[in-house]
Amino acid sequence: MIGNDVVDLSDPESSRGACHPRFDRRVFTPEELEALSTDRTDVQRRWILWSAKEAAYKAARRQCSGVAFSPARFVVNLDRSLCGSVRYGIRRWPVRVQIDGDCVHAVVAEKDSFADTLSGSCRLTTAELRDSSQGVRRFVIASIATELGVATSDLRIEKVDRIPQLILAGEAAPVALSLSHHGSYAGFACHDPRIEEVDPTPQRIRAGEAAPVAPSLSYHGSCADFAVRPDDAERDDLH
Amino acid sequence: MDQTEIFERVVKILNPYVKNQEAFKGISLATHILDDLKVNSARLVDVVLEFEDAFDIEIDDDDVDKVETVGNAVELIEAKIG
Numbered sequence: 001m002i003g004n005d006v007v008d009l010s011d012p013e014s015s016r017g018a019c020h021p022r023f024d025r026r027v028f029t030p031e032e033l034e035a036l037s038t039d040r041t042d043v044q045r046r047w048i049l050w051s052a053k054e055a056a057y058k059a060a061r062r063q064c065s066g067v068a069f070s071p072a073r074f075v076v077n078l079d080r081s082l083c084g085s086v087r088y089g090i091r092r093w094p095v096r097v098q099i100d101g102d103c104v105h106a107v108v109a110e111k112d113s114f115a116d117t118l119s120g121s122c123r124l125t126t127a128e129l130r131d132s133s134q135g136v137r138r139f140v141i142a143s144i145a146t147e148l149g150v151a152t153s154d155l156r157i158e159k160v161d162r163i164p165q166l167i168l169a170g171e172a173a174p175v176a177l178s179l180s181h182h183g184s185y186a187g188f189a190c191h192d193p194r195i196e197e198v199d200p201t202p203q204r205i206r207a208g209e210a211a212p213v214a215p216s217l218s219y220h221g222s223c224a225d226f227a228v229r230p231d232d233a234e235r236d237d238l239h
Numbered sequence: 240m241d242q243t244e245i246f247e248r249v250v251k252i253l254n255p256y257v258k259n260q261e262a263f264k265g266i267s268l269a270t271h272i273l274d275d276l277k278v279n280s281a282r283l284v285d286v287v288l289e290f291e292d293a294f295d296i297e298i299d300d301d302d303v304d305k306v307e308t309v310g311n312a313v314e315l316i317e318a319k320i321g
Binding site: 019071073 | 285
């Protein structure tokens with residue numbers, strides 16, 4: 001699954017002091033707070049961590065609608081190149097954060113290589129900001145069309161149950177798409193439609209093959225458990 | 240404190256964080272905080288913290304997750320203050 005988040009560092013909302021005094025304690029882990037406290041003037045660092053958490057939350061929510069909006073439960077680990085991971089219970093997603101001027105853009109993907117992920121960010125023009133929703137869509141469609149070598153008229157973005165869906169040549173593309181907008185910036189991440197998407201459903205392997213069972217994972221905070229439900233075809237074999 | 244008073248205080252708290260002023264003009268219990276008012280997720284954290292301060296309550300993240308509309312917020316606060 002895929003998620004992305006963009007933060008405009010030049011937006012007044014991003015300035016130091018714009019957040020509630022308890023904001024940091026509410027959304028960051030003790031380790032993240034420690035990292036922030038070493039440089040209290042580093043506004044950028046705060047939003048790098050936030051964007052990584054938010055991108056991972058979007059990815060998690062697609063996989064499990066029961067995932068709560070609980071930023072402190074999403075634990076961010078980044079190296080100096082701003083690549084790393086976000087952990088939520090037993091789940092872990094690769095994350096990559098890019099800084100371009102005032103734009104912080106975090107992308108969470110299934111694979112560390114991000115090879116199957118299309119993503120990008122841009123500064124919207126003043127005209128585009130008048131209808132930012134359309135501005136974001138135009139940017140994303142132009143970016144994906146260029147990457148795929150198709151006409152922009154072949155692509156549309158529609159929302160289904162509040163989740164953006166890429167429509168390619170009139171048909172829903174079976175790929176995850178994540179959109180983001182903050183201040184003057186837009187961002188997106190999309191599974192490359194040319195690459196077969198990895199089934200995120202957890203599989204239990206038995207004797208080297210995918211077993212005909214439906215494992216279910218659940219997680220909350222640092223606690224996790226799992227259950228394996230035999231499907232109807234196999235249930236008799238277990239008696 | 241009755242529901243109307245809670246609603247009015249919630250609206251006042253939301254006001255500075257609203258990006259869609261047109262939607263804010265017609266705000267009601269059914270108004271969606273993120274989708275209609277365009278309050279972003281980072282600002283939603285601030286809103287929740289302001290709810291805590293204004294009503295002297297504690298709202299955990301699992302409670303926050305149930306708040307999609309203004310009405311959800313009002314109901315949650317009403318339940319917390321008893």
